[in-house]
Each structure stands twice: as C-alpha cells, then as structure tokens.
Amino acid sequence: MRIIFCLVVFSISIILLPLSHGFIDRSPDKLNRTSQYRIYVSQGNGISAEELELLEPSSAESLTTPTTPLEELSVQDLEVSEESQGFLKSEDCQCGLKNEGNGIDSIFPYALRRIDIEPLIIPGDAAVPREFPWIAAITKLKYGGKQVVCGGSLVNSKYVVTAAHCIKNQISSRMEVLFNVHNASQFAVSNDSMVERRKIKRFIVHSGWNEKTVDNDIGLIELDKPIDFSTSPVRPICLPLNYSYNAFDGLNGTVAGWGYTTPGGRNSQVLNKIAVPIYSLEDCQEKTVYGDKVLAGMICAGFEQGGRDACTNDSGGPLTVEEDGRTILVGIVSWGHGCARPKAPGVYTRVTQYIDWINKHMTKGETCSG
Numbered sequence: 001m002r003i004i005f006c007l008v009v010f011s012i013s014i015i016l017l018p019l020s021h022g023f024i025d026r027s028p029d030k031l032n033r034t035s036q037y038r039i040y041v042s043q044g045n046g047i048s049a050e051e052l053e054l055l056e057p058s059s060a061e062s063l064t065t066p067t068t069p070l071e072e073l074s075v076q077d078l079e080v081s082e083e084s085q086g087f088l089k090s091e092d093c094q095c096g097l098k099n100e101g102n103g104i105d106s107i108f109p110y111a112l113r114r115i116d117i118e119p120l121i122i123p124g125d126a127a128v129p130r131e132f133p134w135i136a137a138i139t140k141l142k143y144g145g146k147q148v149v150c151g152g153s154l155v156n157s158k159y160v161v162t163a164a165h166c167i168k169n170q171i172s173s174r175m176e177v178l179f180n181v182h183n184a185s186q187f188a189v190s191n192d193s194m195v196e197r198r199k200i201k202r203f204i205v206h207s208g209w210n211e212k213t214v215d216n217d218i219g220l221i222e223l224d225k226p227i228d229f230s231t232s233p234v235r236p237i238c239l240p241l242n243y244s245y246n247a248f249d250g251l252n253g254t255v256a257g258w259g260y261t262t263p264g265g266r267n268s269q270v271l272n273k274i275a276v277p278i279y280s281l282e283d284c285q286e287k288t289v290y291g292d293k294v295l296a297g298m299i300c301a302g303f304e305q306g307g308r309d310a311c312t313n314d315s316g317g318p319l320t321v322e323e324d325g326r327t328i329l330v331g332i333v334s335w336g337h338g339c340a341r342p343k344a345p346g347v348y349t350r351v352t353q354y355i356d357w358i359n360k361h362m363t364k365g366e367t368c369s370g
Contacts (some may be wrong), residue, residue, distance in 0.1 A: 015142050020318065030106055092230070093355045093368040094369050095236045095239075096328060099130045120260065121360065125273050130180060133235040135154075135318065136150065136178065137177070138176055140170075147267065148184050151256070151314060151318070151333065152166070152177065153236075155237060156366060156367040158226045158362075158365030159221065159222055161221075162218040162219055163218065163349065164205045166315050167203040167219045168211075168219070170203065171333070177200065178197055179195070180196050180198075181195050181271070182271055184269055194265060196227065196305050198225060200223065202222045203219060204220040206218050206354075214347075218349045218357070222363055229366060237327055239351065241355060245350075248278050248321055248352075251291060251317045253275070253277070254262055254276075255333065257272065257314035258270075258314075259310065260312040260339070261311075263340075271282050274309070275308075277302070283300075296359045298334065300346065302340075302347070306344065309346050315334065334348050
C-alpha cells in the first residue's frame with residue numbers, strides 16, 4: 001500500500017548539499033520518525049522547512065534547525081567581454097567536458113555525507129579541483145558574509161539552470177553566482193584568482209512551480225555578464241537533447257555540491273561528489289517511501305539501503321551521466337526524505353521533461369557544440 005502524504009508549509013528557506021539543497025532534512029532527530037518529513041527548499045535566506053506529514057497525525061510539529069554561520073566568501077570582480085551576446089552556437093568550445101586533475105589545488109580530505117544504518121558518518125569523495133567547469137555556487141549575503149545556499153549548472157554563456165525553490169521570491173541584488181570554485185571558504189575564495197563571479201540580472205521561475213507537490217522545480221538565472229568561452233576555463237554542461245523519457249534508467253549518475261556533510265551539520269568547504277544509481281519512475285514510486293509523491297517530472301537516484309545522498313544546500317545542483325566523454329545534465333537536486341535514509345533516494349527534477357522550457361527562456365548567450 002502506498003503511503004499518502006499531505007504537505008504543510010512552514011517558514012521556507014532553502015539550502016544546499018555537499019550535494020545539498022532542496023533535499024528533505026535528514027537530521028539525526030528525525031532519523032527514526034516515519035511520520036514527519038522535512039524538505040529543505042533552497043531559497044538561500046536561511047534554512048526553512050516544509051513538512052510532509054502522514055494523514056494520520058492530527059497536527060504538524062514546528063521544526064527549527066540551528067545553523068552554524070558559514071564563512072564569508074569574498075571574491076574579486078572579473079571583467080568579462082560582452083561580445084558573446086545573442087543566441088549563438090560556438091564550434092570552438094564543447095559542452096560537458098570535464099577537467100581531470102589540473103594540479104591547481106590540493107584535494108582536501110573533507111567528506112561527502114554518507115550515512116549507514118547506525119547511522120555513522122563515513123568519508124566520501126572530494127571532487128578534483130575544477131573538475132566540473134559548469135557547476136555554479138549560488139551565494140547569498142548572510143551573517144555579514146556570503147555563503148553557498150544552492151548549486152546550479154551553466155547551460156550557455158548567460159544562463160544557469162537551478163531549482164525553482166532556490167530562487168523563488170529571492171532578491172537578486174543579495175545573491176551572486178560563482179564559477180570555477182573548489183574550496184568555498186572565505187580565505188580560499190578571496191585568494192583564488194581563478195574564481196569568476198557574476199551578478200544576477202533576473203530570475204526565471206517555471207510558471208508551474210508548486211511548493212506543495214514540489215512539481216516543476218526548475219528555474220533559470222540570467223547572468224549580468226556572459227562567460228567568455230574564448231578566455232575562461234568555465235564551460236557549459238550538455239543538455240539531454242533527443243533522449244527518451246527513460247533513457248537514463250539504471251545508469252549510474254554523479255551529483256556534486258557544497259552542501260551539508262552530515263544531517264543537521266554544515267556546508268562542506270570543498271566541492272564534493274558521489275555516484276548514485278538512477279531509478280525508473282516505476283521503481284521510485286513502488287520501491288521507496290515516496291509512492292505517488294514522485295511525479296512524471298521527477299527522477300530518483302540513490303541506494304535502497306541509503307548511505308549516500310545529496311543534502312541541505314545541494315539544491316539546484318546537477319545530477320549527471322557521462323556518454324562518449326561528455327557530461328549530460330539528467331537531474332536537478334530538488335527534495336528527499338531526510339538525507340541518505342534507506343528506501344528514500346534523492347529526488348531530482350527530470351531535465352528531459354523541460355528541454356523546451358529551457359530553450360524557450362534561454363534567449364541570449366553563446367552555446368557550445370555537443
């Protein structure tokens with residue numbers, strides 16, 4: 001029998017994972033509760049929670065989660081050419097090509113959150129510095145400094161795709177987008193000449209975004225200045241063009257972010273990554289705790305036994321697969337039941353369902369061949 005949930009919305013504020021953001025809170029105080037789910041929606045103004053409550057409980061419990069202020073991020077302005085205006089396709093750059101070990105930074109031994117059945121936190125994997133040249137750190141002014149509150153993926157020189165809950169009702173002037181970041185600590189970012197910063201011209205949120213069902217959790221950020229692919233190491237990710245609905249079922253995907261490394265913890269300083277198997281829609285509905293809460297515009301990835309997952313402040317970040325040497329954007333970190341719990345894989349926005357929407361609203365900038 002499928003468990004039916006109703007959604008109760010409290011003060012909402014979203015965050016990101018070491019792959020985080022937009023994932024249901026998997027904090028220790030909730031690990032043994034099956035009646036309360038908390039979703040962190042990555043809107044960047046602090047942690048906010050929505051609860052998915054079983055129909056049986058008569059009232060919802062107010063949730064508050066203390067957070068440790070993250071270190072201020074200080075980055076230098078970077079002047080970028082305006083010449084790549086207009087929706088052009090460049091044959092000189094290619095999408096989805098990873099950078100493998102350029103030796104610019106040392107890899108710090110920070111763990112990507114993994115939880116076993118005890119639960120116990122086990123070391124994960126730090127990404128190779130600059131490994132994913134399309135990944136964006138979305139930051140917001142908080143606690144007197146800037147902290148990563150969501151992730152995103154560059155899809156052309158002017159646009160970043162992310163989760164709707166990361167940008168809905170946000171003030172663009174208080175947020176910035178950073179590229180080419182590995183260590184997001186204040187000292188590292190302020191002393192890293194390769195970090196590229198962009199202000200935000202506008203947010204584009206899917207008109208069908210639904211906070212209660214978390215459907216259509218997708219949005220675009222238009223950058224104030226384009227990335228100049230002729231001089232920058234930053235590159236866009238490949239979109240899943242001409243792929244069938246279930247093309248990625250059963251494949252192993254990769255999710256990356258600066259989000260929490262433990263439930264109820266704090267962001268990772270360095271970019272982390274994990275490998276997770278991708279579910280079919282039917283398996284995610286029938287073999288997990290979610291049932292029909294997983295809709296057609298969603299895709300699940302994770303392990304039946306739990307242990308590895310995206311978490312708080314990873315929201316908006318990419319779930320990807322590799323094909324013929326190219327990295328393809330399959331999902332966008334959206335929500336989940338806690339972090340890394342058994343039978344509760346991460347739930348992502350299914351990008352194949354939104355290609356037309358992305359192309360319709362991505363009206364400027366330069367694309368790369370793929």
